[in-house]
Structures are given as C-alpha cells and as structure tokens.
Amino acid sequence: MIIGSIVNGIVIDHIPAGRGMELYKLMKLNELKCEIALIENAKSEKLGKKDILKIGEMLPFDYSILGYVDSRITINFIENGKRVRKEHPSMPEILSDIIKCKNPRCITTTEQELPHKFRLSDRESLSYRCVYCESKAQSN
C-alpha cells in the first residue's frame, strides 16, 4: 500500500493499533476539507502494530488531549516536506467534552448543557474521574 508523504501538515504516529479511528473522531477530522489518511495495523518495531494518521493541514488544536489516548503517541509537524517539530503529548489534567460520563446517576444525564469534564485522578493508572459525580471514565 502506498500513501504519499505530506508537504505541510501533521503525522500522528505510534497510535496503538485499533485506536486510530477513536483519535479521528476525537479530533473531529471528519469536519476538515484537507487530505487525511488513516493507516491501520502498520508494522511497528516499538508496538508490533500501530495506527498512523496523516493530515494535510496544520491544525490549531490542543494536542495534549491525545495523551488521554496514549502518551506514547508521536506528533510530527511537517513543513515543506520536512519534520520541523516532534512532540509526545502529556496526560491532560482536564478533559472537557472529549468523553461523556456514563454514570446514569450523574447530573450530566439530566442537565444537557453541562460540559462533560473529567479530571486526571491517577497518573500511574492513567485514570480520569468525572468532576461532578467522580465516576471513573470509560472509553466511549
């Protein structure tokens, strides 16, 4: 399979295999007009298998939320065909409207306009808790 290199944009590498689409949705990439490629199950020395996202545009985006998916992810910023910066996202302290609280007793289930906010509760176990009801976050 051949997918061309991008000239200006972002390559998100080392996404754990199977989670590329989650990241695609998280970043709302379906709303963009530029070229986007999602490569699933690519070979990886580090991970065995990985997903890769190539986005043909520099996005004004808070990449720290990618740390919620996996802090091993690599974000490569490409300008004029060359990588100008490489970042590993850290775990964000707060996730706002990224995931939804699934506790049926949470106030967010009845107050529809409330933002769904989660706070990093344990860096070691990578767990987040709802700021309102303190339920542990579950993947959407």
Place this chain on the structure above:
Amino acid sequence: MRHLIDISDLTRDETNELIETASDIIVNPDNYTNKCSRKKIATLFYEPSTRTRLSFESAMLDLGGSVIGFSSAQYSSVSKGESVADTVRTVSCFADIIAIRHPKEGAALVAAMNSPVPVINAGDGGHNHPTQTLTDLLTIVREKGRLTDLTIGCCGDLKFGRTVHSLITAMARYSGVRFVLISPDELVIPEYLRNGVLKRENIPYVETRSLDESIAELDILYMTRVQKERFFNEADYVRLKDSYILTPDKLAHAKSDMRILHPLPRVNEISTAIDYDPRAAYFRQVRYGKFIRMALILKLLEEAEE
C-alpha cells in the same frame, strides 16, 4: 465564594472549629439567637427528606434567620424544566445561603459553580452528604469525648452508603482510628476507598461478614440502611436488605460504653427494642445535626461577608 460540597472541602482544623462552635451552641444557645437576623436560607430539596431539611431550617431559625425554599421538585420551576444553574441563580437573588438536595450526583457542585452565595450540599444522590458526616463527628465527640483512638465498626451497605464513605474519609484524618467493615460480599466498600484512603493513609482496618463476631471490640457501631433507591434491581435489594440487623441479643456482647450511630431513616436494621438502651445514640445524633448545621451556616456566612 466558600461552599461545602464534599467533606474534604474542610481541613481537619476547620472541622474541629465547627465541632467546637457547635459544642458552644449546645451549652450557650442564647448567645446565638440573633446571629443571623435578617439572613435567609433557601432549602432547595429536589427529593424528599425529613431530617436534613428540617434540621437546616431549624438551625437557621434558631440563629434568628428565616427560611425559604421548596421540599419537592414538583412544586418548583424544575417541573417546567429549569436547570439547576438557573434555579440557583434565581434563588441567590433572594437568599443569603443555599442548602440543596438533589437525586443526581454532582448537582450540588453545579449549584456552587453558579451561585454568588454559599452553597451547602445537603445530599447529591449516592455521592456526598457532608453535613451528615459533620453530624456524625459531633456525635462521636459528644458521646465519646474524642475523635482519636477509636475502633469504629461500619455495618450494612458499605458499597452504596455515602455516609459511610464520608465518615471513613473524615475519620482517617485522626490518629489511632481503626475500622471494622462489616458487610455482605455484595456490599463491601468501593475500591477507591480501600486503596485511595485506607491503604494510602495506612489506616488499620479489617473486613468481615459477621456482626456477631466483631461487635465486642467496637467503640462506635455505625449502622446503615440497605437503601432500595440505590439498587437498579429490586431482587438484589430484597435478597440483601435483612442481612445485618442489630438485636438485643447481638448488643449483649458489646462494650457498655459503645455507641450506636445511624444516619436514619431506619427500616429494620436496628430493632426498636434497642432504642432506650443508653448506647443507642441515633436520635441524639439527629439533635446534634442541628447544632453542627448552625455552626456551618455561621461559618459560611461570616466568610461570605469577609
């Protein structure tokens, strides 16, 4: 603006100060009768409550203040679909302080986020009920004379029982406290409490299924109701509700100065034959609840004025 949403919003020193103020109110009630004159508390109760609402209202009246509010969501604009945020913004135009009870977890925090006056969480679903915990602490001090060096038994629904969770969190801040956690397998304390409080703070504790075998070593027995409204499945509720009932036979093995606490309402987990035993502190506990709420209202209003 200072609010009380979770018991951990108060430091140990602040908790001790509230207990001292409440104790002074008990001894010198006349000194407090006009402390809140011209002040109003709004009690916003979205679900039924006897003790907590009346306790807040009595507390404010005994401080010389007055009371507005509603005792059921059906009698407020909530029935028209008004949000907690809008209700609180409206009510804060009339009241100096708000006590809110709501069936949804986190509702009191949402109220606080939108209120220019102090908000007290009077219970948000199965989540937090900090003034019950303050009541429990005052009761222990009044009945046992201390908050340190106690063996505290918590019995019944330790999984859904929010009062037990808050009590463990609050008592973990005092030295020499040991817990005996008595519950059926289905209703043991949640993992976050076992790992996040007891193990992390090195608090000695044992988990047991038997009230009979553990009652003799307790200084405090904190009984809880197996609450129907916390179950999704009625069959589970029926199966577990009678698991741990305190009877005169069981109590015969307890220390003569042990004290029995219960957040109430009771269903059948404490036999009424025990009610007149001097160890039964649960109705005195209700009375202490008013005094600690008086102390809390005073503190939050004073801080709001500053």
